[in-house]
Structures are given as C-alpha cells and as structure tokens.
Amino acid sequence: MQTTPQKSSQKSCFDAPNAFFTLEAKSGKARAGIFHTAHGSVQTPIFMPVGTRASVKTMTQEHLEEVGAQIILGNTYHLFLRPGEQLIERVGGGLHGFMSWKKPILTDSGGFQIFSLSALTKKSEEGVRFQSHLDGSYHLITPERSMEIQRALGSDIVMAFDECPALPSTKGELEQAVARTLRWAKRCVEVPLKSHQHLFGIIQGGLDKDLRTHCMNELCQLPFSGMAIGGLSVGEKNEEMVQFLEDFVHTMPGHRPRYLMGVGTPLDIMKAVKAGVDMFDCVLPSRNARNGQGITSQGPLSIKREEFKEDQRPLDPECECRVCQRYTRAYIRHLYAVGEYTAGTLLTYHNMAFYLRLMQKTREAIFQDKFDVFFQQFYNSYTQMGKLAN
Amino acid sequence: MQTTPQKSSQKSCFDAPNAFFTLEAKSGKARAGIFHTAHGSVQTPIFMPVGTRASVKTMTQEHLEEVGAQIILGNTYHLFLRPGEQLIERVGGGLHGFMSWKKPILTDSGGFQIFSLSALTKKSEEGVRFQSHLDGSYHLITPERSMEIQRALGSDIVMAFDECPALPSTKGELEQAVARTLRWAKRCVEVPLKSHQHLFGIIQGGLDKDLRTHCMNELCQLPFSGMAIGGLSVGEKNEEMVQFLEDFVHTMPGHRPRYLMGVGTPLDIMKAVKAGVDMFDCVLPSRNARNGQGITSQGPLSIKREEFKEDQRPLDPECECRVCQRYTRAYIRHLYAVGEYTAGTLLTYHNMAFYLRLMQKTREAIFQDKFDVFFQQFYNSYTQMGKLAN
Numbered sequence: 001m002q003t004t005p006q007k008s009s010q011k012s013c014f015d016a017p018n019a020f021f022t023l024e025a026k027s028g029k030a031r032a033g034i035f036h037t038a039h040g041s042v043q044t045p046i047f048m049p050v051g052t053r054a055s056v057k058t059m060t061q062e063h064l065e066e067v068g069a070q071i072i073l074g075n076t077y078h079l080f081l082r083p084g085e086q087l088i089e090r091v092g093g094g095l096h097g098f099m100s101w102k103k104p105i106l107t108d109s110g111g112f113q114i115f116s117l118s119a120l121t122k123k124s125e126e127g128v129r130f131q132s133h134l135d136g137s138y139h140l141i142t143p144e145r146s147m148e149i150q151r152a153l154g155s156d157i158v159m160a161f162d163e164c165p166a167l168p169s170t171k172g173e174l175e176q177a178v179a180r181t182l183r184w185a186k187r188c189v190e191v192p193l194k195s196h197q198h199l200f201g202i203i204q205g206g207l208d209k210d211l212r213t214h215c216m217n218e219l220c221q222l223p224f225s226g227m228a229i230g231g232l233s234v235g236e237k238n239e240e241m242v243q244f245l246e247d248f249v250h251t252m253p254g255h256r257p258r259y260l261m262g263v264g265t266p267l268d269i270m271k272a273v274k275a276g277v278d279m280f281d282c283v284l285p286s287r288n289a290r291n292g293q294g295i296t297s298q299g300p301l302s303i304k305r306e307e308f309k310e311d312q313r314p315l316d317p318e319c320e321c322r323v324c325q326r327y328t329r330a331y332i333r334h335l336y337a338v339g340e341y342t343a344g345t346l347l348t349y350h351n352m353a354f355y356l357r358l359m360q361k362t363r364e365a366i367f368q369d370k371f372d373v374f375f376q377q378f379y380n381s382y383t384q385m386g387k388l389a390n
Numbered sequence: 391m392q393t394t395p396q397k398s399s400q401k402s403c404f405d406a407p408n409a410f411f412t413l414e415a416k417s418g419k420a421r422a423g424i425f426h427t428a429h430g431s432v433q434t435p436i437f438m439p440v441g442t443r444a445s446v447k448t449m450t451q452e453h454l455e456e457v458g459a460q461i462i463l464g465n466t467y468h469l470f471l472r473p474g475e476q477l478i479e480r481v482g483g484g485l486h487g488f489m490s491w492k493k494p495i496l497t498d499s500g501g502f503q504i505f506s507l508s509a510l511t512k513k514s515e516e517g518v519r520f521q522s523h524l525d526g527s528y529h530l531i532t533p534e535r536s537m538e539i540q541r542a543l544g545s546d547i548v549m550a551f552d553e554c555p556a557l558p559s560t561k562g563e564l565e566q567a568v569a570r571t572l573r574w575a576k577r578c579v580e581v582p583l584k585s586h587q588h589l590f591g592i593i594q595g596g597l598d599k600d601l602r603t604h605c606m607n608e609l610c611q612l613p614f615s616g617m618a619i620g621g622l623s624v625g626e627k628n629e630e631m632v633q634f635l636e637d638f639v640h641t642m643p644g645h646r647p648r649y650l651m652g653v654g655t656p657l658d659i660m661k662a663v664k665a666g667v668d669m670f671d672c673v674l675p676s677r678n679a680r681n682g683q684g685i686t687s688q689g690p691l692s693i694k695r696e697e698f699k700e701d702q703r704p705l706d707p708e709c710e711c712r713v714c715q716r717y718t719r720a721y722i723r724h725l726y727a728v729g730e731y732t733a734g735t736l737l738t739y740h741n742m743a744f745y746l747r748l749m750q751k752t753r754e755a756i757f758q759d760k761f762d763v764f765f766q767q768f769y770n771s772y773t774q775m776g777k778l779a780n
Contacts, residue, residue, distance in 0.1 A: 053724075053725075053728045053730060054721070054724060054725075055725055055730045055732050057730065057731065057732070058731050058732065058735075059732070060732060060735060060736065061716070062712065062716075078728075082724070082727065082728050083699070083720075083724045083727070083728075087699070087700060087720075090700060091700050091702055091718065091720045091721075092702075092718070092720075092721075098718075098720070098721055098724075099721055100716045100717055100718075100721065309473070309477070310477060310480060310481050312481055312482075322452065326451070326452075326490045327490055328481065328482070328488075328490075330473075330477075330481045330482075330488070331444070331481075331482075331488055331489055331490065334443075334444065334472070334473045334488075335443075335444075335445055337472065337473070338443045338468075338472050338473075340443060340445045340447065341447065341448050341731050341734065341735075342445050342447070342448065342449070342450060344731065345448075345450060345731075345735070346450065
C-alpha cells in the first residue's frame with residue numbers, strides 16, 4: 001500500500017465538486033443534494049425501493065411512480081442467476097428496458113447476497129465461488145465479473161465488488177476484509193462500464209473508525225462517483241451503528257453522495273440522515289408489509305391484530321397515499337387474514353409512500369435548516385405508538 | 391302448481407317494460423341494453439369480475455376502475471364465513487363501503503359454493519346445512535338466511551337461493567331441483583331487502599328445455615328484476631350448453647336482463663351473447679392469470695412457455711391496456727418463472743381488460759347491427775393462435 005499517492009488523490013476526492021452530485025443545503029450534519037444520471041436526477045436524502053428480481057415485490061412500476069420512487073435498486077446476484085444479465089441486455093438493452101423502468105437504477109455488486117443466500121461459498125483473492133441457492137449450479141463472481149454483469153444490466157449506479165464481514169469480527173478479520181476490498185476496488189475501476197454508468201466505492205472496516213478512515217482514504221484515490229458504507233446492520237447493536245455513523249459520516253467526502261447500504265427502519269434512516277447520509281435502501285418496507293406490518297407516523301402497526309378488525313381508519317391517518325385515502329384498516333386486515341395477495345400490495349404501497357414522503361419532508365426540513373426540530377417531532381410521534389400498540 | 395295465474399303473470403313478466411332495464415339494440419338475437427342501480431348504470435352485454443372475498447384477486451379497486459369494470463360480483467358463502475356479513479355491515483355499511491367500491495355489486499346466493507367447497511352438506515326443504523371448509527364449524531343457510539346475508543352485504547343485485555344439480559342428472563333429479571328452486575324462490579321474495587336492492591331469479595332445469603321453460607314461467611310470476619340461468623357449465627359438454635342457449639335464451643323475458651352464471655371462456659361468452667345473454671361472471675380471467683395464462687385476441691397464451699423468454703411483444707399486440715402498453719412477454723414470463731406475485735397482477739389486469747373491452751366492442755357491434763360479422767372476426771382471430779401455440 002502506498003501512502004503518498006493516496007493523500008494527494010484523497011484531497012481531490014474530498015474537495016472537488018463534480019457534475020454528478022451537488023450539495024444543496026445542510027442543517028447540522030444532515031444534507032440535501034441532487035445527483036444526475038442519464039435516466040434523470042435524484043433528490044437526496046433518498047430511499048431506494050429494492051427490486052430484487054427486477055420487481056419491487058407486490059408493486060407494479062406504475063405503483064412505484066405513484067409513490068414517488070426516484071431510483072430503485074436491483075440485485076445483481078438474483079438477476080445474474082435468473083433470468084441472466086445477458087438475456088436482460090438482449091431483451092431490454094438492460095434492466096431499465098427489461099422491466100420498463102425509466103428512472104435511475106442502482107445495482108449492488110452481488111457479493112452480499114452470495115454470502116447470505118448461497119449454499120456453499122469459497123472466497124479467494126480471485127473472487128467468490130458459490131453454489132446457486134436455486135439449482136445448486138456452481139459460479140464464480142470476481143470483481144471483474146461483477147462489473148461485467150452490472151454493465152450488461154446497464155444500471156446508472158454500479159457498486160464495487162467488496163468483501164463484507166459479519167459483525168462481530170476480529171480486528172484481524174476486518175483488516176483483511178478492508179485490504180481485499182481495496183484490492184478488489186482497484187480491479188473494479190479497471191473494467192470499462194457503459195458511458196452512462198457511475199461507479200460507487202464501498203467502505204468496509206466494521207465499527208473501527210480508524211480502519212474505516214483508512215479504507216475511505218484509499219478508495220478516495222480511485223475515480224468513484226459516490227461512497228457507500230457497507231458492513232453495517234450485519235450483527236452489531238443498533239446503538240453501535242448509530243454512534244459509529246455519528247462519528248464517521250461527517251468525515252466522508254462532502255462532494256460525493258454517501259450511501260448507507262441495507263438500512264433500515266425509519267428511525268435508523270433518520271438517525272443516519274442526522275449523521276450526514278444521503279442514500280438508503282432496505283427490504284424492510286416491502287418485506288414487513290408482506291408480513292402484515294404497516295409503517296405509520298405513529299410507529300409500526302401489525303394489521304393482524306384483533307383490535308383492527310373493525311377499525312375504519314386508514315393505516316396511517318396522517319398519510320396522503322392512495323391506499324390511506326381509500327382503504328380502512330378493517331379491510332386490509334380482512335385481506336391479510338384470508339390470505340389475499342392484495343393485502344401485501346396495499347401495505348407495501350403505503351409503506352413505500354411513507355418512506356419516500358418521509359425523505360421528501362426531511363429534505364424540506366434541511367432546506368429550511370430545521371432538521372433537528374423535524375427529527376424530534378418525527379421521533380416523538382413514531383415512538384409513541386410503538387409503546388402503545390406494539 | 392296452478393297454471394292459470396302463471397300464464398297471466400308470465401305475460402306481464404315477458405312483456406312489461408320497467409325502470410330497471412332498458413333494451414337498447416338488437417343484432418340477431420344478441421342484445422345491448424342498460425340497467426340502473428343506486429350505484430350507477432351498467433351497459434350490457436357485461437362481464438362481472440369475481441371478487442370472491444371482497445377483492446378481485448391480485449387487483450386493487452383502482453385497477454378494476456382502470457380496466458373499466460362496471461359491476462363486480464361478491465361471493466356470499468365466503469363473505470358469510472369471513473369476515474361475516476355483520477362485520478361488513480358494521481364497518482362499511484355493506485360491501486361497497488367495506489371494500490371501497492362505489493359501482494354496482496352483485497352477490498350470489500351462496501348455494502353453489504356450499505356444494506363445491508364445503509366438507510359436508512345436507513340438503514333439506516328448510517335449506518342446506520354444511521360444514522365450513524375453513525374451520526369445520528356447522529352452519530345452516532336457508533333461502534331466508536341467504537337473503538338476510540345479502541341484505542347485510544347491501545349488494546345492488548341479490549340472487550335467489552336455488553338448488554343447482556350437477557350434470558348429468560336424471561330427469562327426476564332435475565325436476566326435484568326445479569320444484570325446490572321454485573319453492574325457495576317464493577320464500578326469497580318474501581324477505582324484505584334494502585330499498586336499493588334488486589332480486590334476480592335463477593332458472594334451473596339442466597339441458598331440458600321444457601323443464602327450463604316451466605321453471606322460467608313459474609319464476610316470471612314473482613317480482614324478479616332479472617333472470618339468471620343457473621346450472622350450466624357444471625359437467626355437460628360445451629356443445630350441449632351452447633346448443634341449449636341457442637334454443638332457450640331467446641324465449642326468456644325480453645324486458646329483463648339475462649344472466650348466465652359462471653360462464654366462461656371468451657368464446658363461450660360470445661356464443662352466449664349470440665344467443666341473447668346480457669350478463670356474465672367467471673373466475674377464468676383471474677384464476678387462469680395466476681396460473682400463467684394471458685387471454686389474447688389470438689387465443690390463450692401460456693406465459694410459461696420457453697418461446698416467450700425473449701419475446702419483446704406485449705401479451706396481446708392488439709391490446710390497449712396499461713400492461714400491454716408497458717410490459718413485454720419476456721418480462722412477465724420472468725416474473726412468473728421466479729414466482730413474483732406481480733406476474734399474477736399483470737396477467738389478471740390484462741385479462742380483465744381484455745374481457746371488458748371485448749364486451750364493449752360487442753356492444754358497439756350490436757348497436758351497428760353487425761354482431762355476426764364481429765363474432766366471426768373474433769372467432770377467426772381467437773381460434774387461430776389456439777391452433778398455433780397452445
């Protein structure tokens with residue numbers, strides 16, 4: 001590892017404005033900004049609905065547009081296995097055309113899912129060999145292969161292929177993961193992408209701020225359009241994650257979008273925004289919806305509960321989404337109780353609308369430099385019902 | 391059975407115009423008309439999507455509005471068991487409010503589903519005792535109870551509680567079923583409904599035209615707003631059903647809507663329209679959708695087939711629905727192959743749009759007195775692909 005070139009590049013990464021991302025406002029450490037892609041601009045802070053298999057489960061693309069999704073996430077691991085990135089490129093010229101989604105798309109690198117879903121995995125310096133969780137077939141994903149797949153998918157934001165250790169890990173394990181993540185990052189940037197694609201680096205290092213800083217400084221030497229924090233929400237305590245974000249995020253390059261991968265609950269997201277994070281993704285609003293959970297301004301609500309059987313209120317009386325304007329808790333509870341798919345659709349629709357409107361309102365509060373007040377109001381409202389009803 | 395009063399009443403039922411239904415045009419025996427309910431008017435011929443458990447499976451009510459549903463069907467048996475008609479009345483003042491559907495609703499009597507779904511059933515003159523297919527609980531549905539349930543549901547069209555024998559049945563069995571259906575019909579009309587509700591009688595009698603005619607003439611003595619043909623598509627050959635409809639339907643009262651229950655494929659429906667039927671319901675477009683079948687102008691299409699893997703055409707290139715305007719066969723096939731719920735939603739949406747547009751175009755052809763030409767064009771197109779691809 002050379003230190004001299006790092007520092008000079010690090011400086012430019014920290015300080016250089018660029019055409020991709022513009023920081024528009026700050027309120028404390030919370031940021032509002034905008035980034036531009038060939039498929040449109042995205043206003044931050046932003047939540048990205050997860051469309052694992054070229055579909056945000058139970059929602060149509062029309063639904064996503066209605067709830068104001070500005071960018072969605074596709075999972076490279078799943079799409080590589082089925083239907084295969086080459087089919088997606090042949091049929092639709094990439095994921096946008098394949099699924100008929102005209103706005104921006106971010107794809108992950110596939111690494112995280114290989115470890116969480118595959119039957120057998122074998123890491124080496126070359127990459128990760130694994131067995132498909134679907135048919136047992138063997139595959140090798142390397143940094144180069146991940147870039148090739150994402151190139152074929154044609155996502156607007158491509159994520160570097162990293163090594164993400166679960167927490168807790170030993171210092172030695174974390175150091176090795178960071179070192180490999182850095183070597184892989186350098187291999188990733190060597191692979192040509194399509195001209196419209198932007199590559200994001202992923203910072204690893206667990207809860208070790210020094211190690212994270214080292215990883216970040218190294219990554220800043222490479223031509224990344226944005227910086228992600230990987231390896232959180234992977235086993236550590238929630239307070240540890242929040243404290244780490246408080247300490248670390250504000251030290252990240254100011255002129256790049258900051259993306260906290262795989263997080264999380266509305267409270268986690270708000271705390272991360274407070275620490276300076278710009279971008280989020282999580283399966284929570286869709287997965288929990290299919291398990292009967294509505295996310296409301298007064299906290300999560302389990303529609304299965306007996307108390308909602310004749311409740312004529314909408315899921316969230318403060319919500320303006322089409323589901324809350326039309327359907328009662330009693331009706332959605334009935335659909336859930338009898339096993340109608342549409343219960344999942346209505347809950348997911350509302351939850352996604354809730355997340356995206358929360359981001360929009362947060363953004364407005366940042367522009368007004370009133371983020372702390374907004375955060376406190378949200379916190380008080382959101383945690384109240386958690387005590388009462390869950 | 392008295393014959394004199396029958397004939398005089400029969401005459402009035404056959405001949406008397408009424409405020410509920412207006413016959414607007416005829417082309418051969420095919421009819422176009424309109425009936426009026428407190429929740430809006432319905433233009434016939436019409437197909438009614440089946441919303442068994444207060445939901446047309448995989449579709450939201452917004453979807454139903456988009457595809458042009460004018461009236462939907464709810465199943466009394468299912469709603470009686472879960473969530474119960476009293477809850478529906480308490481929560482939403484009836485099914486319209488409960489499920490947030492402002493247009494007309496027709497409910498069946500529950501009889502057919504008791505026999506097709508319940509574990510144990512015991513018929514008597516009083517009614518039908520049965521065991522719930524859900525929890526094994528015992529219930530008794532009588533003609534009076536069916537009326538009470540449908541009154542609580544508040545549907546615009548209430549169906550009489552009838553006895554529907556499977557085919558083939560002996561002449562004796564059919565005669566007994568007709569006799570009981572008539573006795574039960576008389577009990578049904580004695581039960582007061584809500585002021586906005588219309589009661590339809592159901593003609594039984596299998597494929598026996600004389601028995602059907604007798605049943606119809608008896609029912610015509612009772613104050614029914616419309617006449618249904620029950621007991622078809624229950625085991626007989628398709629040609630037998632079609633021939634029976636050809637022979638019988640034109641003899642039904644001209645000033646009442648004619649409803650063929652539980653039918654069917656697009657071809658069956660078109661043949662029934664040709665015979666003079668006005669109203670249809672069937673689970674086919676939604677159930678087959680969930681099994682991967684798209685109904686197209688060139689016949690049914692199984693999206694599972696390998697040949698559609700990279701097919702960039704919409705489900706039906708001639709279709710103007712939102713699904714066909716946006717999504718490819720390749721994409722829907724992918725969603726189906728990986729098990730995404732949304733495959734069912736997209737296929738159901740298209741199928742329902744297809745059925746409803748077919749009814750709309752049929753209506754236009756009747757107004758132009760070109761039904762036969764329209765029927766032949768449809769038939770040629772629809773059966774062609776059946777030969778090629780299925």
